Amino acid sequence: MISLDQKRNRLFTILAGIFITNALLAEMIGVKIFSAESTLGLQPAHLNIMGFTMDFNLTAGAIIWPVVFITTDLINEYFGKPGVKRISYFTAFLISYAFLVIFLSIRLSPADFWTLTKDADGNSFNMDLAFNKIFGQGQRIIIGSLAAFLIGQLVDVFVFQQLRKVTGSKKLWLRATGSTLVSQFIDSFVVLFIAFYGVFTNEQIVAIGITNYIYKFSVAILLTPVIYLGHSLIDQYLGKEAAEKISADAAKESQGFF
Numbered sequence: 147m148i149s150l151d152q153k154r155n156r157l158f159t160i161l162a163g164i165f166i167t168n169a170l171l172a173e174m175i176g177v178k179i180f181s182a183e184s185t186l187g188l189q190p191a192h193l194n195i196m197g198f199t200m201d202f203n204l205t206a207g208a209i210i211w212p213v214v215f216i217t218t219d220l221i222n223e224y225f226g227k228p229g230v231k232r233i234s235y236f237t238a239f240l241i242s243y244a245f246l247v248i249f250l251s252i253r254l255s256p257a258d259f260w261t262l263t264k265d266a267d268g269n270s271f272n273m274d275l276a277f278n279k280i281f282g283q284g285q286r287i288i289i290g291s292l293a294a295f296l297i298g299q300l301v302d303v304f305v306f307q308q309l310r311k312v313t314g315s316k317k318l319w320l321r322a323t324g325s326t327l328v329s330q331f332i333d334s335f336v337v338l339f340i341a342f343y344g345v346f347t348n349e350q351i352v353a354i355g356i357t358n359y360i361y362k363f364s365v366a367i368l369l370t371p372v373i374y375l376g377h378s379l380i381d382q383y384l385g386k387e388a389a390e391k392i393s394a395d396a397a398k399e400s401q402g403f404f
Contacts, residue, residue, distance in 0.1 A: 150388050157380060158225060162233050165217040168210050169237050170244060173291060176207030177280055182361070195353040204361060212365045215330075218299065219322040220376050222306045224389070226396030234299040238292055245288050248281045290340030298333035302326065310397050315390060322373045323366050330362040 148156075182202035183190050190201040221229045256274040263273045302325045309321035335355045342351055381389040 150384070153384055153388075154224075154392060157383065158221070158229065161217050161221050165214060165221065165233055166237050166240060168213040168217070169295070170241060172207030172211045172214065173241050173244070174207075175210075176205040176291075178206040179203050180206055193357065195356050196349045198350060198353040200353055200357045202357060202361060204358065208358075208361060211362075212369055215326050215366060216369060216372055216376060218302055219306065219325065219373055220380065222303050222325070222396075223318070223322075223377065224380065224384075224392050224396055226399045227303045227307060228399055229396070230299060230303040234296060238296055241292060241295070252278050252282050287337075287341040290337040293340055294333045294337035297336055298329040301332050302329035305329065307397060315393060318373060318377055319370050323370055326366040327363060330366065331359055334359045334362065 180203070181190070182204055193200045218230060221233060261272060261274045262270055264270050305328045306321050306325035309317075309324050313320055335352070338351045338355050338358075346354070384392065
């Protein structure tokens with residue numbers, strides 16, 4: 147028979163695996179910018195924000211980043227601040243390692259037959275140039291992304307646990323959605339200001355940040371039922387009483403910001 151400690155360890159391993167996989171993938175595919183409106187068959191939004199016409203042109207990583215929101219909240223609920231910090235710092239290390247490997251691979255001399263190739267229509271293009279353009283993100287973007295990720299995670303766990311003090315074990319939707327809305331507001335602007343300060347005007351950065359946050363805000367609200375589904379499945383796996391005790395213990399270990 148599996149003990150409660152074994153179940154708890156297995157649960158953390160599963161949640162950590164989902165968290166790390168999606169965080170890494172989001173960073174890798176985030177170099178592609180797509181039109182949310184066109185993808186859904188809609189007309190461009192043309193929002194007027196601070197004098198700029200903004201559409202929902204988002205990074206491809208935004209598609210799967212909500213999975214990170216969900217797993218963060220579930221880890222927060224059952225493992226508290228120590229669990230979120232542990233997995234966040236480890237993930238940041240892995241993302242840094244991934245970017246280092248990509249940086250080194252870009253500097254490998256390409257094989258002649260691989261450099262110039264043809265697409266399905268017979269048009270020639272430089273595969274090495276394409277590879278470097280896709281994966282060669284600017285240093286400031288990488289630093290901004292990592293800084294925003296860590297700050298966002300720390301803010302998320304802090305707000306989550308502060309709300310839990312008020313709500314107790316009730317109103318999961320409030321602490322899950324509330325913590326995500328606050329942390330992603332900060333995340334949206336930290337990464338942009340670090341990556342593009344001096345490149346874009348402050349007004350442009352704020353306008354882009356607001357557009358991105360509208361998307362994140364909407365997704366956070368829509369994902370509320372998924373949070374409850376995940377919570378329910380975990381409660382069934384651990385057992386209702388055991389799950390409540392683990393959650394309460396996690397809250398006790400989550401004092402302060404750092």
